[in-house]
Amino acid sequence: QVQLVESGGGVVQPGRSLRLSCAASGFTFSSYGMHWVRQAPGKGLEWVAAIWYDGSNEYYADSVKGRFTIFRENSKNTLSLQLTSLRGEDTAMYYCARDLLGSGGGLDYWGQGTLVTVSS
Amino acid sequence: QSALTQPASVSGSPGQSITISCTGTSSDVGGHNYVSWYQQHPGKAPKLIIYEVSNRPSGVSNRFSGSKSGNTASLTISGLQAEDETDYYCSSYTSSSTLVFGGGTKLTV
Numbered sequence: 164q165v166q167l168v169e170s171g172g173g174v175v176q177p178g179r180s181l182r183l184s185c186a187a188s189g190f191t192f193s194s195y196g197m198h199w200v201r202q203a204p205g206k207g208l209e210w211v212a213a214i215w216y217d218g219s220n221e222y223y224a225d226s227v228k229g230r231f232t233i234f235r236e237n238s239k240n241t242l243s244l245q246l247t248s249l250r251g252e253d254t255a256m257y258y259c260a261r262d263l264l265g266s267g268g269g270l271d272y273w274g275q276g277t278l279v280t281v282s283s
Numbered sequence: 284q285s286a287l288t289q290p291a292s293v294s295g296s297p298g299q300s301i302t303i304s305c306t307g308t309s310s311d312v313g314g315h316n317y318v319s320w321y322q323q324h325p326g327k328a329p330k331l332i333i334y335e336v337s338n339r340p341s342g343v344s345n346r347f348s349g350s351k352s353g354n355t356a357s358l359t360i361s362g363l364q365a366e367d368e369t370d371y372y373c374s375s376y377t378s379s380s381t382l383v384f385g386g387g388t389k390l391t392v
Contacts, residue, residue, distance in 0.1 A: 198382065200329075207286070208321070208329060208372050210382040222380050225284050258328055267376035268317035269334025276328060 165189040165272045167259050172277030175249055183277055185242040185259030190272075193217070193237035196262035198270055199244050201255035201279075211257070212244065216265060227253075249281045287312065287373055287385035294391040300361040303388045305373030306354060311383055313354035317376035320349055320358045323387075324369045333358060360390070368392040 171183040185197070199211040212233040213222045221233050232245040242259050256278050260270035288306040295301040305312065305320075312318055320333035331340055333349035336356060346361045356375070360367055373385040 200384075207387040208323075208374075208384040210374070210384055213382065220380075224381060260329075263331070263334055263340075266317050266335075267374075267380075267382050269319040269331050269338075269340070270321075270329075270374075271331045271334070271340055273328035273330075 165261070167261065167272055167274035169257065169259055169274040169277035172257065172279045174280045174282060176283050177250060177281055179249055180245070180247045181249065181279060183244040183246065183257055183259075183279070185244075185274055187240045187242065187261075190261070192235075192240040196265045196267075197233075197235060197242045198260045198262060198267075199233060199242075199257060200260055200270070200273075201253075201257045202276075203252070203255040206255075209255070213262070213267070214242070246279070249279075251281050253279060254281045255279060284377070284379070284381060284383055287375060287383055289371075289373060289385035289388045291386070292389045292391065295360075295363045297363050297365065297392060299363050300359060301363060301390065303358045303360075303371055303373075303390070305356040305358070305375075305385050307356075307375055307383070308354055310378040311375040312351065312356050314378055315376060316351070318349070318351060318356045319374045320347075320356075321372045321374065322369060323372065329372065363392050365392050 256276040263269040263271040321329035
């Protein structure tokens with residue numbers, strides 16, 4: 164069965180960096196676009212970034228552009244998100260999700276999330 | 284990348300039908316059919332219930348249906364059940380090749 168398992172979250176000071184990972188299994192990872200979506204405590208969903216199935220294109224929300232980098236290693240079935248210059252407003256649960264059709268028209272599988280807390 | 288507009292809350296009685304709206308612009312909702320809906324229970328990851336405006340993933344109840352008119356998409360839940368009480372989010376692909384979510388709607392049954 165399809166599984167997405169995030170890791171790498173934790174407490175980090177403002178201005179520091181963190182790398183999140185998402186281990187994929189149960190499907191052909193290299194055939195699907197992937198996304199990161201976050202949710203601040205008690206708030207709604209916010210799309211963060213996306214990457215094409217082959218890693219050839221990346222897209223970012225304005226709120227993280229220039230600070231976050233999405234990348235993937237298809238040989239290891241792993242999606243990653245490098246977070247730099249972290250701010251308090253980046254505190255959130257970060258989810259990785261699979262793009263059903265590569266169109267952004269539906270994220271059909273989600274991980275359980277990894278919590279990032281930015282605090283001094 | 285302004286969030287799509289959803290009502291903060293809607294309510295209905297068991298067995299009734301409700302509709303949640305999701306309003307965007309011609310650069311997102313109105314520009315194509317890549318609109319999706321998610322159900323999220325407290326402490327859980329979101330679950331896809333509608334994709335590409337009106338398609339249901341396998342295993343999702345046919346009580347959930349989606350539609351779109353102009354810049355507004357809608358999610359209708361018929362035959363309301365107690366288990367439907369939770370948060371719902373819409374999402375749309377944008378002309379900038381990004382995604383945008385709505386602010387979320389809390390459904391009370």
